[in-house]
Amino acid sequence: MTTLLYGRPPVVFDPPSTGAGAAIQTSPLIPGSTALESVAEGSVDDIMIYAPPGVLERRYALALALRALKVGGRLDVMALKDKGGSRLKKELTGFGVEVGETAKAHHRRCIVIKPETLTGIDEAIAEGAARIVPGLEAWSQPGIFAWDRIDAGSALLAQHMPAPKGAGVDLGCGYGALATVALRSAAVTSLRLIDLDRRAVEAARKNVEDPRASVEWADVRTMAADVELNFVVSNPPFHDGGAEDRRLGQAFIRKAAELLKKGGVAWIVANRHLPYEAELNTAFNRVRLVADAGGYKLFEAVK
Numbered sequence: 001m002t003t004l005l006y007g008r009p010p011v012v013f014d015p016p017s018t019g020a021g022a023a024i025q026t027s028p029l030i031p032g033s034t035a036l037e038s039v040a041e042g043s044v045d046d047i048m049i050y051a052p053p054g055v056l057e058r059r060y061a062l063a064l065a066l067r068a069l070k071v072g073g074r075l076d077v078m079a080l081k082d083k084g085g086s087r088l089k090k091e092l093t094g095f096g097v098e099v100g101e102t103a104k105a106h107h108r109r110c111i112v113i114k115p116e117t118l119t120g121i122d123e124a125i126a127e128g129a130a131r132i133v134p135g136l137e138a139w140s141q142p143g144i145f146a147w148d149r150i151d152a153g154s155a156l157l158a159q160h161m162p163a164p165k166g167a168g169v170d171l172g173c174g175y176g177a178l179a180t181v182a183l184r185s186a187a188v189t190s191l192r193l194i195d196l197d198r199r200a201v202e203a204a205r206k207n208v209e210d211p212r213a214s215v216e217w218a219d220v221r222t223m224a225a226d227v228e229l230n231f232v233v234s235n236p237p238f239h240d241g242g243a244e245d246r247r248l249g250q251a252f253i254r255k256a257a258e259l260l261k262k263g264g265v266a267w268i269v270a271n272r273h274l275p276y277e278a279e280l281n282t283a284f285n286r287v288r289l290v291a292d293a294g295g296y297k298l299f300e301a302v303k
Contacts, residue, residue, distance in 0.1 A: 002043060004068065006036065006061060007050030012105050013078055015048055023048075028143065028198040031217050035198065036061065039068040051079035051088065057143035058084050059091055060128020063121045066095055069114040078109040095120050130203060139203040140175045145237065147175070153296040154178050154235045157269040160290050160298055164188055166230030169259060171220045171252050172196075176204035178233050183210045194218050196237075221251045225258035232256040232266040238274055250279045253301075257283035260303040268299045 003023040008030075009015040016023035026036040047065045051058045058079070065075055077092070079085035085108035089101045092110055096119035100111040130141040133148050140147045146154070154177050163185035170179045173193035182191055193204050193215040201217040208215065216223075236252035238245060249270055256266040266284070270276050272295050280287045284301040291298040 001045045004034075004036070004039065004044055004047040004065070005049075006047070006065070007052070009048060009050040009078060010105060010107070013048075013076075013107075013109065015050075029196055031196065031198075031219060033198070036064045036068065039064075041067050042070050044068045044073055045070060046074045047076070049075070049077040051077050051084055052143060053079070053083040054143055055084070055087075056128045059124040060142065062091060063095065063124035063128070066097070066112070066114060066118055067121055067125070071114055071116055073114045075112040075114065076109070077112075078104075078107045080107055095124075130199065138175055138177070139206040141199045141203060144197055144200045144203060145172075145174050150177060151235065152294050153269040153271070153298075156291055156293060156296050156298050157233065157235060157267055161233065161267050164231045164233070167227070168192070168229055168231040168233065169194060171232060171234040171256060172237055173204050173215070174200050174235075176207040176215075178235065179204065179208050179213060182231075182233055183208070183213060188212060190214070192216060194220055194223065196220070220255050221248075223255070225255065227259060228261035228264070229259050230261065230264050232259060232264070232268075234266065235269045238271065246274055249274055249276055253279045254283055256301070257303055262303055264303050266299075266301045266303075268301060270297055270299075271295060272297050 003016055005016055005023040005025050007027045018025045025033040027033050049065055079088055088108050088110045089099045092099045092112055097112045102109045128142050133140045158181040164182050165187040167190045169192040171194055173179055173195045179191055179193050191213045195201050196219050198217055201215055205215045234252055236249035238249050280299055280301050284303055286302040288300045290300050
C-alpha cells in the first residue's frame with residue numbers, strides 16, 4: 001500500500017508517520033521530499049494533504065493528488081477555515097468527485113474516494129505549474145513568495161544596495177530576483193542561493209545561470225554556518241503556513257551573522273511593522289537604517 005503525505009497536518013488529524021516503510025512526504029516546503037508532480041498516475045492508495053492557502057497552489061496540489069490516486073483510492077484533505085478550508089468542498093466537487101466534509105479544530109476536512117472519471121484536472125495543473133511569467137520574464141510558480149511580481153521590499157533593497165564584493169549568500173532567494181541584482185557586480189566571486197521551497201529553487205536554477213551562482217534546497221534556520229562570507233542579502237519570510245511568525249526573520253538575522261566574517265555586511269529588508277532592530281543590534285557590531293519607504297525598512301548590518 002502506497003501512502004503520501006503533503007505538508008504537516010495538526011496531530012489532531014492523526015497524520016501518518018514518514019520515513020522508511022511509511023508515508024512519503026511530498027510537500028515542496030520540506031527539503032528532501034518527493035515531488036508530487038513526479039508520482040505516477042494511478043499509483044497511490046491513500047493521500048493526506050494539509051492544503052496550502054493560495055487558491056492556484058491549492059487546486060494544483062489537489063489535482064496532482066487526484067491524478068496520482070488509484071481508482072478507489074482515498075484523499076483526505078484539510079485546511080483552516082480562513083486559509084482555504086471553507087472553499088475545499090466546492091473546489092473538490094469541481095473535479096467531479098463526491099465529498100464528505102466535517103469540521104474540527106477550526107479546520108474543514110474533506111474525504112474523497114477517487115471515481116473512474118475526473119474533470120478539470122489538467123486545467124488546474126496547468127494553472128498551478130511553473131511558467132515564464134509575462135512582465136517578469138522569469139520562471140516562477142504559484143506558491144513561491146511574490147511569484148508573479150517584483151516584491152516591493154526586494155525592489156527597495158536592490159535600489160539601495162551598493163555593488164557587493166567577494167563571496168556571498170542570498171537567504172530565502174525565491175525565484176532569484178535579488179541574486180540577479182547582486183551578480184551584476186563583477187566583484188562578486190561566488191553567490192549561494194538558498195530557499196526552503198523546492199519550486200523556488202527549481203525556478204532560480206533556470207533564472208540564474210551565472211557560473212558564480214549555486215542554488216540549494218535547504219532550511220536557512222538549520223543550515224551549517226561553516227563558511228565566512230563577505231556579504232548576505234535577504235528579504236526574510238515572516239509567514240509559516242499562512243500565519244505570521246516573526247521568529248522566522250529573527251532566525252534569518254542570526255544565521256546571516258553566523259555566516260559572515262568580521263567586517264562582513266548583511267543587507268536585510270523587512271516589513272516596517274516587524275520588530276527586528278533588537279535582533280540586529282544583538283547579532284551585529286553596527287546597524288544602520290538605510291531606507292524606510294513603502295511600508296518596508298532596509299538595514300545595513302556590519303559584523
